[in-house]
Amino acid sequence: MSAPDTAGTPPSSAADRAHAHLRAALLAGDLAPGTMLSESALAAELGVSRTPVRTALSRLQDDGLVVIYPKRGALVRELGPDEIRECAQLRHALETAGVQFAAPAARARLRARLTPNLRAQQQALTDGDPAAFARTAIDFHRSFAELAGNALMLDYYDRLRDRQLLAIVASRPTLSGDPQQVLDEHRRLLDAAEDGDWVEFARQLRNHQEERARLP
Numbered sequence: 457m458s459a460p461d462t463a464g465t466p467p468s469s470a471a472d473r474a475h476a477h478l479r480a481a482l483l484a485g486d487l488a489p490g491t492m493l494s495e496s497a498l499a500a501e502l503g504v505s506r507t508p509v510r511t512a513l514s515r516l517q518d519d520g521l522v523v524i525y526p527k528r529g530a531l532v533r534e535l536g537p538d539e540i541r542e543c544a545q546l547r548h549a550l551e552t553a554g555v556q557f558a559a560p561a562a563r564a565r566l567r568a569r570l571t572p573n574l575r576a577q578q579q580a581l582t583d584g585d586p587a588a589f590a591r592t593a594i595d596f597h598r599s600f601a602e603l604a605g606n607a608l609m610l611d612y613y614d615r616l617r618d619r620q621l622l623a624i625v626a627s628r629p630t631l632s633g634d635p636q637q638v639l640d641e642h643r644r645l646l647d648a649a650e651d652g653d654w655v656e657f658a659r660q661l662r663n664h665q666e667e668r669a670r671l672p
Contacts, residue, residue, distance in 0.1 A: 470504045474512035477502060482521050482532060483618060485587070485625035489534035493522065520619045535623040543616045544665050550613045551600040551661060556654035558603035566650050570599055574642065581635050589635070590624045596642055600649055600657075638664075 478498070481487050493513065499506045513530045516522045522530040535543075555563075573596045580589035594617055601613040641664045648657035 471508035471511035471515075474498070474502055474504060474508045475515050478512055478516060479519070479521070479618070482516070483621050483625060487532050489532050489622075489626045491532045492525075492528065493530045493532065495529065519615055521622055533622070534626065535619060540620065540623050543620050547597065547601075547613065547616050547620070548658070548661055548665060550609055550616075551597060552654055552658040553609065554601040554603040554606075555649045555652070555657045556604075557606070558649075558652070559605070560652070562603050562605065563650055563652055566599065566603065567646065570596060570646055573599070574639070574646075577639055577642065581639065587625060591621070593638070593642065594621055594624075600645070603649070 478487075478493075487493070495506045495509050495513065498513075499509045502509065513522060513524060517524050517530065520533065522532055524530045573592060576592045577589055577596065580586075580592055598610075598613065598617060602610055641660070644660050645657060645664065648654075648660055
């Protein structure tokens, strides 16, 4: 990891930058599950004092990405199958609620917003890049939770999303089976959401999750 530029910034900004930098490294798979993170080593690497690093690690623990062990450091978490399944169930509920409570104007803008994302998914499939496909697909799913315009709901969704992405990158996913079918399922989800048919959306999403347990 390269050190972020924190010169001339207040401590709170240094903590925010340290959190963002470490979160990005975790979700990119640069810090594998089971890795013990040292406050002092991270502070030296990032060019900041230990205080913002300690604050950043505490926030990452709240995010469910690490576990802090006093006087030892922070351990990058490895999510078990039960927690992954529970995250998927809650994401299902929040995405469905986003569609259910979306204003018509928000639904009307949805296809224009997600068409570039679908193109990016197709490009990732063409390139044979499963990690890029996973990240793009997770952003696609987030758009449904975002539809309701509920900031609290979206904040909780993002925490679930980060945990699931941590598990995905740690598993070093492959584009097995028929990845093109996954993209077709995403298009059907978009159709149902655009129509405001949240019952059909919930059904399609449940089938999607059951068939693609290891993909977004």
